[in-house]
Amino acid sequence: MGELVDVPPFARVEELNDLPGRVVLADVRWYLDGRFGRAAYAGGHLPGAVFVDLDRWLTGPATAAGGRNPLPSPEVFTEGMRALGINDSDIVVAYDDQGGVIAARLVWMLRSTGRRAAILDGGLAAYTEAHPDSLTVDEPTLADADFSVRPWPANVLAAADEVTGPDVLTVDARNRDRFEGEQDPVDPRPGHVPGAVNVPCRENLDSQQRLLPVQQLRDNFAAAGVDKGSSPKVVSYCGSGVTACHNLLTLEHAGWGPGRLFVGGWSAYSRDESRPVETGLAR
Numbered sequence: 001m002g003e004l005v006d007v008p009p010f011a012r013v014e015e016l017n018d019l020p021g022r023v024v025l026a027d028v029r030w031y032l033d034g035r036f037g038r039a040a041y042a043g044g045h046l047p048g049a050v051f052v053d054l055d056r057w058l059t060g061p062a063t064a065a066g067g068r069n070p071l072p073s074p075e076v077f078t079e080g081m082r083a084l085g086i087n088d089s090d091i092v093v094a095y096d097d098q099g100g101v102i103a104a105r106l107v108w109m110l111r112s113t114g115r116r117a118a119i120l121d122g123g124l125a126a127y128t129e130a131h132p133d134s135l136t137v138d139e140p141t142l143a144d145a146d147f148s149v150r151p152w153p154a155n156v157l158a159a160a161d162e163v164t165g166p167d168v169l170t171v172d173a174r175n176r177d178r179f180e181g182e183q184d185p186v187d188p189r190p191g192h193v194p195g196a197v198n199v200p201c202r203e204n205l206d207s208q209q210r211l212l213p214v215q216q217l218r219d220n221f222a223a224a225g226v227d228k229g230s231s232p233k234v235v236s237y238c239g240s241g242v243t244a245c246h247n248l249l250t251l252e253h254a255g256w257g258p259g260r261l262f263v264g265g266w267s268a269y270s271r272d273e274s275r276p277v278e279t280g281l282a283r
Contacts, residue, residue: 004020004021004089004116005020005021006116007019007020007091007116007117007118008118008253009107009111009117009118009119009249009250009252009253010100010118010119010120010121010211010249010253011093011118011119011120011121012120012121012122012126013120013121013122013126013127013130013131014130016093016120019091019093019118020091021089021090021091021116022087022089022090022091023090023091023092023093024050024084024085024086024090024091024092024093025046025047025048025049025050025093025094025095025120026049026050026051026052026084026086026092026093026094026095026103026106027041027045027046027049027050027051027052027094027095027096028052028054028058028094028095028096028102028103028105028106029041029051029096029097029102029124030054030055030096030102030242032186032239037051037053037054037096038051038053040097042137043137044135044136044137045124045135045136045137046095046124046127046134046135046136047134047136047138048140049095049140050084050085050086050139050140050142051084051139052080052084052094052106053080054069054102054105054106054242056080057072057076057077057079057080057081057083058071058072058077058080058105058106058109059071059072060072060073060076064268064271064272065160065264065268065272066263066264066268067240067241067263067264067265067267067268068186068239068240068267069105069240069241069242069263069267070241070263070264071109071152071241071263074113074149074150074151074152075149077109078147078148078149078150081145081147082144082145082146082147083142084142084145085140085142085143085144085145086145086147087145087146087147088115088146088147088148089116090115090116091116091117091118092106092107092110092115092116092117092118093117093118093119093120094106094107094117094118094119094120095119095120095123095124095127096123096124097123097124097125098123098202098209099122099123099202099204099205099209099210099211100119100120100121100122100123100205100209100211100246101201101202101205101242101243101246102242102243103119103120103123104119104201104242104243104245104246104248104249105241105242105245107119107245107249108245108248108249108261109245111249112152112153112156113150113152113153114150119246119249121210121211122208122209122210122211123209125208125209126208126209126210155260156258156260156261157260157261157262157263158235158260158261158262159262160262160264160268160269160272160275162235162260162262163193163196163235163237163262163269164193164194164195167233168233168234168235169197169225169226169230169231169233169234169235170193170195170196170197170234170235170236170237170262171196171197171198171199171224171226171234171235171236171237171244171247171259172192172193172196172197172198172199172237172238172266173199173200173201173236173237173238173243173244173246173247174192174198174200174238174239174243174266175200175202176198176200178190178239178266179191179192179196179198179200180192180198180279180280180281181277181278181279181280184266184270186239186267187239187266187267187270187271188270188271189270189271189277190277190279191270191277191278191279192266192277192278192279193237193266193269193277193278194276194277194278195278196237196278197224197225197226198224199220199221199224199226199247201238201243201244201246201247201250202243203220204217204220204246204247204250211250211253214253214254214255217250217253217254218254218255218256221251221254221256226251226256227256228255228256231251231256231257231258231259232257232258232259233259234248234251234257234259234260235259235260235261235262236248236259236260236261236262237261237262237264237265237266237269238265238266239265239266239267240263240264240265240266240267240268241261241262241263241264241265244261244262244265245261247259248261
């Protein structure tokens with residue numbers, strides 16, 4: 001097999017048939033409010049799509065230091081991808097019903113370990129708009145897969161001790177009310193990492209949950225203090241390392257990056273009483 005052709009971090013529905021390799025559609029629906037993504041998948045999903053259980057395959061055991069959704073071991077991740085019939089050479093196109101902000105976790109994990117993966121721009125809604133009445137309850141027959149065990153690269157991750165200071169630009173992907181400390185339904189202390197700026201990942205999307213034009217994305221990040229020169233210093237976080245991946249992939253899509261992920265996010269940082277917290281508007 002020759003060298004694999006890379007793919008961009010986002011793919012439109014009309015581009016799926018033109019991707020350079022075997023495409024696996026991955027349904028990564030998951031909900032912070034406790035609804036079950038597996039039930040949503042069972043009620044109707046894209047033809048041929050496999051269901052990726054975020055809690056089982058994309059997350060390790062929760063701890064105070066690691067947060068609600070730490071990365072799983074490479075072995076667990078590999079077990080999950082093999083169980084779903086995903087090979088190292090496949091192109092995984094992941095979707096959800098929230099504009100890709102959840103599916104981004106899988107895509108980031110795959111890309112950071114050298115695989116080809118993309119978010120389906122516009123997700124479930126965009127596909128069904130292009131292909132009405134296409135949802136199915138039939139689950140695909142899965143074949144054996146050769147997905148290999150690869151460690152999480154240290155250069156794509158940041159620890160809690162690395163999210164403050166002059167050498168980093170920490171970007172919070174949560175909604176503005178949580179960033180500013182107006183409310184926090186899931187974590188013990190409201191607010192944000194001191195010095196962090198706020199680029200809510202859902203504001204990367206338009207009203208149809210599709211990615212904004214590149215220049216508008218660049219302008220939005222620049223307004224928060226993130227430009228091409230500073231993007232290599234970016235550390236992205238959210239509540240627990242899921243939606244923060246969307247900002248990292250969006251920066252890559254905009255021609256910037258790379259950045260690093262603070263996986264523990266606010267769920268880990270806010271539980272450490274020794275760490276200072278800020279509230280209110282960004283600097």
